[in-house]
Amino acid sequence: MLKGRGLGLPALPHTIRQLLFAPLPDAHVPVKIHGWVKSVRRQKNVAFAVVSDGSHDKGIQAVFPNASQARSLTNGTSVRLEGRLLASPGKGQDKELRVDSVEVLGRSDPEKYPIQKKELTVEYLREHCHLRPRTDAVASMLWLRHIVSNSIRGFFENNGFCYVHTPIITANDCEGAGETFRIAPDSTLAPVHSGDAAPKPSEFFGHPAYLTVSSQLHLEALAASISRVYTLSPCFRAERSQTNRHLAEFWMLEAEWAFTQTVHDVCNVVEAAIKQVLDDAADKSEGSNPWSERAAKLQAEIATRDWPRITYANAVEELASFQQATRAFHFEPAWGLPLQSEHERWLAENLAKGPVFVTDYPAELKPFYMRLNDDGKTVACFDLLMPGLGELVGGSLREEREDHLSNAMRKHGLQTDQYDWYLDLRRYGSAPHGGFGLGFERLISWVGGIENIRECIAMPRWAGRMLL
Amino acid sequence: MLKGRGLGLPALPHTIRQLLFAPLPDAHVPVKIHGWVKSVRRQKNVAFAVVSDGSHDKGIQAVFPNASQARSLTNGTSVRLEGRLLASPGKGQDKELRVDSVEVLGRSDPEKYPIQKKELTVEYLREHCHLRPRTDAVASMLWLRHIVSNSIRGFFENNGFCYVHTPIITANDCEGAGETFRIAPDSTLAPVHSGDAAPKPSEFFGHPAYLTVSSQLHLEALAASISRVYTLSPCFRAERSQTNRHLAEFWMLEAEWAFTQTVHDVCNVVEAAIKQVLDDAADKSEGSNPWSERAAKLQAEIATRDWPRITYANAVEELASFQQATRAFHFEPAWGLPLQSEHERWLAENLAKGPVFVTDYPAELKPFYMRLNDDGKTVACFDLLMPGLGELVGGSLREEREDHLSNAMRKHGLQTDQYDWYLDLRRYGSAPHGGFGLGFERLISWVGGIENIRECIAMPRWAGRMLL
Numbered sequence: 001m002l003k004g005r006g007l008g009l010p011a012l013p014h015t016i017r018q019l020l021f022a023p024l025p026d027a028h029v030p031v032k033i034h035g036w037v038k039s040v041r042r043q044k045n046v047a048f049a050v051v052s053d054g055s056h057d058k059g060i061q062a063v064f065p066n067a068s069q070a071r072s073l074t075n076g077t078s079v080r081l082e083g084r085l086l087a088s089p090g091k092g093q094d095k096e097l098r099v100d101s102v103e104v105l106g107r108s109d110p111e112k113y114p115i116q117k118k119e120l121t122v123e124y125l126r127e128h129c130h131l132r133p134r135t136d137a138v139a140s141m142l143w144l145r146h147i148v149s150n151s152i153r154g155f156f157e158n159n160g161f162c163y164v165h166t167p168i169i170t171a172n173d174c175e176g177a178g179e180t181f182r183i184a185p186d187s188t189l190a191p192v193h194s195g196d197a198a199p200k201p202s203e204f205f206g207h208p209a210y211l212t213v214s215s216q217l218h219l220e221a222l223a224a225s226i227s228r229v230y231t232l233s234p235c236f237r238a239e240r241s242q243t244n245r246h247l248a249e250f251w252m253l254e255a256e257w258a259f260t261q262t263v264h265d266v267c268n269v270v271e272a273a274i275k276q277v278l279d280d281a282a283d284k285s286e287g288s289n290p291w292s293e294r295a296a297k298l299q300a301e302i303a304t305r306d307w308p309r310i311t312y313a314n315a316v317e318e319l320a321s322f323q324q325a326t327r328a329f330h331f332e333p334a335w336g337l338p339l340q341s342e343h344e345r346w347l348a349e350n351l352a353k354g355p356v357f358v359t360d361y362p363a364e365l366k367p368f369y370m371r372l373n374d375d376g377k378t379v380a381c382f383d384l385l386m387p388g389l390g391e392l393v394g395g396s397l398r399e400e401r402e403d404h405l406s407n408a409m410r411k412h413g414l415q416t417d418q419y420d421w422y423l424d425l426r427r428y429g430s431a432p433h434g435g436f437g438l439g440f441e442r443l444i445s446w447v448g449g450i451e452n453i454r455e456c457i458a459m460p461r462w463a464g465r466m467l468l
Numbered sequence: 469m470l471k472g473r474g475l476g477l478p479a480l481p482h483t484i485r486q487l488l489f490a491p492l493p494d495a496h497v498p499v500k501i502h503g504w505v506k507s508v509r510r511q512k513n514v515a516f517a518v519v520s521d522g523s524h525d526k527g528i529q530a531v532f533p534n535a536s537q538a539r540s541l542t543n544g545t546s547v548r549l550e551g552r553l554l555a556s557p558g559k560g561q562d563k564e565l566r567v568d569s570v571e572v573l574g575r576s577d578p579e580k581y582p583i584q585k586k587e588l589t590v591e592y593l594r595e596h597c598h599l600r601p602r603t604d605a606v607a608s609m610l611w612l613r614h615i616v617s618n619s620i621r622g623f624f625e626n627n628g629f630c631y632v633h634t635p636i637i638t639a640n641d642c643e644g645a646g647e648t649f650r651i652a653p654d655s656t657l658a659p660v661h662s663g664d665a666a667p668k669p670s671e672f673f674g675h676p677a678y679l680t681v682s683s684q685l686h687l688e689a690l691a692a693s694i695s696r697v698y699t700l701s702p703c704f705r706a707e708r709s710q711t712n713r714h715l716a717e718f719w720m721l722e723a724e725w726a727f728t729q730t731v732h733d734v735c736n737v738v739e740a741a742i743k744q745v746l747d748d749a750a751d752k753s754e755g756s757n758p759w760s761e762r763a764a765k766l767q768a769e770i771a772t773r774d775w776p777r778i779t780y781a782n783a784v785e786e787l788a789s790f791q792q793a794t795r796a797f798h799f800e801p802a803w804g805l806p807l808q809s810e811h812e813r814w815l816a817e818n819l820a821k822g823p824v825f826v827t828d829y830p831a832e833l834k835p836f837y838m839r840l841n842d843d844g845k846t847v848a849c850f851d852l853l854m855p856g857l858g859e860l861v862g863g864s865l866r867e868e869r870e871d872h873l874s875n876a877m878r879k880h881g882l883q884t885d886q887y888d889w890y891l892d893l894r895r896y897g898s899a900p901h902g903g904f905g906l907g908f909e910r911l912i913s914w915v916g917g918i919e920n921i922r923e924c925i926a927m928p929r930w931a932g933r934m935l936l
Binding site for chain 2: 011012013015017018034035036037053054055076077078080105106107108109112113114115130131133134139142143145146149150153157159160162163164165166167168169170171172179180181182183184185186204205206207209210211217218221222224225226227228234236238248249251257258259260265266268269272400421422424425426427428429430431432457458459461463464465466467468
């Protein structure tokens with residue numbers, strides 16, 4: 001009765017990408033293609049359909065020698081086609097499928113299908129986010145995330161980093177900034193409706209639990225033993241901002257490493273990582289991608305040069321003198337005040353004309369864990385500002401001196417006993433270390449030229465909106 | 469004032485692994501090593517220390533020609549050593565560092581250091597999970613996660629899958645099974661204390677939000693346009709089980725693909741993926757790892773043969789006849805009842821003597837979304853059972869027929885209107901598809917021979933315990 005099964009039969013059919021990139025088979029070899037109909041064009045005797053399985057941005061052209069074969073095909077229908085791959089006489093494709101037989105796997109009512117050929121607004125598509133990957137734009141964004149993830153992984157692999165998973169549920173609110181989401185088992189915690197009988201309070205973990213806003217503190221613990229770690233992890237902010245660069249749930253690339261001693265070394269790692277991403281996104285060796293042209297343009301503009309660095313103090317001077325001359329800013333730039341979006345944009349777009357690292361902000365403007373500089377008032381940190389986007393990356397040296405760290409906690413109004421474990425890292429073999437955090441959707445937005453980060457993630461969540 | 473900085477200076481110092489695997493430099497070339505002291509041995513004139521930066525499981529032996537150089541070194545101290553790399557006369561190492569100068573970066577009080585050389589219990593280490601990666605066992609587990617993640621990525625990359633990120637915050641409770649965590653912004657939701665004034669109810673998203681228990685439904689939406697997707701994603705269960713294979717927060721590998729038509733094809737993909745993981749974990753080309761021997765043993769035992777499959781019905785027959793002969797089981801095996809742990813173990817350990825796929829369970833024992841077989845009572849699903857572990861993977865074909873799916877939802881007591889989007893996937897170009905979910909920590913436990921999955925994740929969370 002127990003019987004082994006061979007893997008002889010290929011468990012997975014060929015994708016359209018695999019067929020398009022393989023050598024053309026003999027004209028008599030039958031191939032099968034599976035996918036969704038993207039468009040149909042009927043002539044008197046012959047019909048054409050573009051069929052996509054999402055593996056390749058252009059799909060494949062199927063030619064039906066007998067137009068009646070394509071009778072039941074409408075947009076969105078899923079099909080299995082058998083036929084032969086032939087060199088294509090058409091422009092923009094080198095292979096097409098000459099169809100012998102058609103099997104409809106799943107119909108799609110052309111009257112009701114929500115993803116019509118016509119132009120659909122981003123708002124409409126967000127309301128149909130379970131179907132919007134059927135659009136070329138969202139499908140190619142998903143592949144861009146894939147490519148960029150691979151690129152990042154390769155970069156860190158080559159530099160000896162360990163890919164780790166840090167907790168999502170945490171007892172800490174890392175930055176003391178922004179509102180956090182709190183969690184509890186469904187049965188013991190619910191919004192309070194007046195009139196409800198009050199259930200017995202119960203915390204699943206014995207104390208309050210939150211969704212992480214950053215993996216950094218946990219990464220520091222890991223870097224304190226395996227030196228170099230990174231993660232690409234979901235993060236959460238219960239902010240009610242409705243901008244084109246905020247989400248309630250987003251992914252963050254964070255890296256942390258020991259034995260680094262200057263903020264410029266941290267910047268160098270960031271710069272090299274992002275240049276690697278541009279290289280890989282611009283790579284056309286596996287066919288052109290919708291984003292490869294933009295990535296190649298960015299690469300030509302900025303990847304061949306070193307990205308400038310400017311201290312916060314100098315940046316404020318530059319801003320102030322421009323303001324004095326032009327009164328162009330709504331917010332007055334001054335030492336000790338945060339840089340506003342308009343300031344950040346000006347620094348990247350006008351002053352640096354490209355990416356720029358702004359370093360050494362006043363300690364009060366930054367979280368408690370950043371390393372105090374010798375001047376006693378600034379910290380060894382940076383923000384990387386990009387033209388058209390603003391802040392893409394933030395990072396710093398971390399305060400590795402126990403006494404300085406305790407002081408900073410008190411100044412920031414934190415309870416040091418809650419962070420005893422974090423202080424332990426400074427008590428037992430503390431080491432100079434640093435790291436950074438990069439908003440993954442912002443990176444996708446920048447590389448892909450996608451305006452709103454709600455279009456940079458499969459199923460976006462923001463205040464008031466969470467589908468599926 | 470704006471000035472570019474070259475990447476000329478290497479931004480990252482060399483890791484011990486890099487130095488150990490590079491060709492031996494000339495004896496006069498000074499090298500720097502950073503790391504934590506793991507042990508010190510003092511002789512009259514000379515001293516030895518093992519120093520590790522976590523990049524390599526054995527660290528490196530440092531030789532101090534003058535014992536006084538090692539005076540302030542204790543376990544856990546972080547140091548920068550300068551010296552020369554020499555071929556080592558010692559056993560089990562081919563290079564050692566002859567130290568010229570020592571810089572202590574961070575002391576570690578030998579009286580208080582929580583990670584003493586002596587044997588520490590797993591319970592003690594869980595209470596110090598911010599420091600336990602300093603132990604060899606936990607550090608090597610973290611690298612095993614890294615290796616296995618890479619292996620999985622490579623497997624899916626080679627098979628045309630897209631790596632995607634599915635939502636963590638969701639409106640759904642995927643399997644209708646197990647308790648879920650509910651979330652809300654900290655300020656609007658809190659455990660109800662009797663006597664508290666009832667705050668106004670407010671849901672951040674306008675409706676209840678939960679932590680995901682599985683990415684599957686979301687993956688199905690993506691597979692319905694880009695065909696092949698996978699994710700390695702955190703999942704959450706608010707279960708109070710205190711077993712050695714349950715966590716409140718764990719990572720799950722889930723894959724989903726379109727145009728697959730038999731459950732055996734899904735099993736074939738799972739089997740190939742796990743064999744790939746064994747290959748990569750057993751690979752010693754970059755030096756032996758603590759787990760490579762075990763992985764090689766598993767590989768020799770099971771990776772060279774096809775893993776058997778047995779239907780649930782046949783499995784129950786086998787169990788029943790063994791039970792009749794021996795009365796060995798506490799739970800009576802019978803068709804329609806779930807397989808108990810003792811049954812699963814017997815099937816893998818005694819009947820199959822290795823991994824075994826049990827397929828085609830009764831529909832009532834499985835979630836609503838599994839594809840109904842033609843017999844009208846079983847579903848096209850499988851559990852992969854491993855000796856010593858039990859269930860490692862579960863998967864199935866998914867019900868792609870709208871009417872069957874609606875029926876199954878009603879039978880499982882689900883509100884079909886809540887799953888309208890999921891039904892849409894069956895209304896517009898539905899395609900036969902399937903997939904699986906694999907508990908990542910269970911895989912690590914199995915490959916690494918680590919008994920409890922609390923030791924298979926950096927910072928474990930379970931009912932009553934959530935540190936950091």
